[in-house]
Amino acid sequence: MTETRRKHLVLLARVLSAFTVVSIVVGLWLSTKDQIPTDFGLLLAFGANRRVDRMRRSFAVLQGADGEATFVEIVDRNIAEVEMLRAELAATRADLVDVRGDLRAAIRHVAVVRYDAFDDVGGRMSWSAAMLDDEGDGLVLTSIAGRAESRAYAKGVRHGNSVLPLSPEERQVLSAVIGAARKARTA
Numbered sequence: 001m002t003e004t005r006r007k008h009l010v011l012l013a014r015v016l017s018a019f020t021v022v023s024i025v026v027g028l029w030l031s032t033k034d035q036i037p038t039d040f041g042l043l044l045a046f047g048a049n050r051r052v053d054r055m056r057r058s059f060a061v062l063q064g065a066d067g068e069a070t071f072v073e074i075v076d077r078n079i080a081e082v083e084m085l086r087a088e089l090a091a092t093r094a095d096l097v098d099v100r101g102d103l104r105a106a107i108r109h110v111a112v113v114r115y116d117a118f119d120d121v122g123g124r125m126s127w128s129a130a131m132l133d134d135e136g137d138g139l140v141l142t143s144i145a146g147r148a149e150s151r152a153y154a155k156g157v158r159h160g161n162s163v164l165p166l167s168p169e170e171r172q173v174l175s176a177v178i179g180a181a182r183k184a185r186t187a
Helices: 003-032 038-063 071-105 168-186
Strands: 109-115 126-132 138-145 150-158
Touching: 109 168, 126 168, 138 168
Parallel strands: none
Antiparallel strands: 109 126, 126 138, 138 150
16 A cells, blocks of 8 residues: 555544544533433444444455555555456457468468379379468469379469369369368358
8 A cells, every 4th residue: 555545544543532522522512401301412423433443444455454454555455456357358369360360371271172183093193282361372282193194283272262173083182171170161
């Protein structure tokens, strides 16, 4: 607790105590003056004393016991923690925006089609794979396996369209990966 707050609390306690003492004195004085019946004056003094006791207990709660933090200190600490958490939340939100931007540019939609490129070669050893990011940019890789040799091709894709002509299998795999990317964007 700051020194200023402590001084304010002590001043408040003194004012409340002075008010209570004045109430008691006035109640006793009135009861001795025959202006008010004695019982009423004592009742007034007793009521003032009870108010003082309640105020002292309330003040003790605000002030805290020996070695314990005061109510005001606890509230100050909690306010500081909430402000710190708000700052951390704002930083986390900014990081999340950055991560989402990076994720949109990452190749994360992949599809593969296996097939027999030649009638004399079985086992579906040839394949085409399409890999795209959220914008539909990426590439199509194709490996065609024959009996004596094998060839590999890479074709770029921009916004879901190839810059080079595609084989039927490459169009099939590109359509599959574009469909998966659309589902991911709508989910």
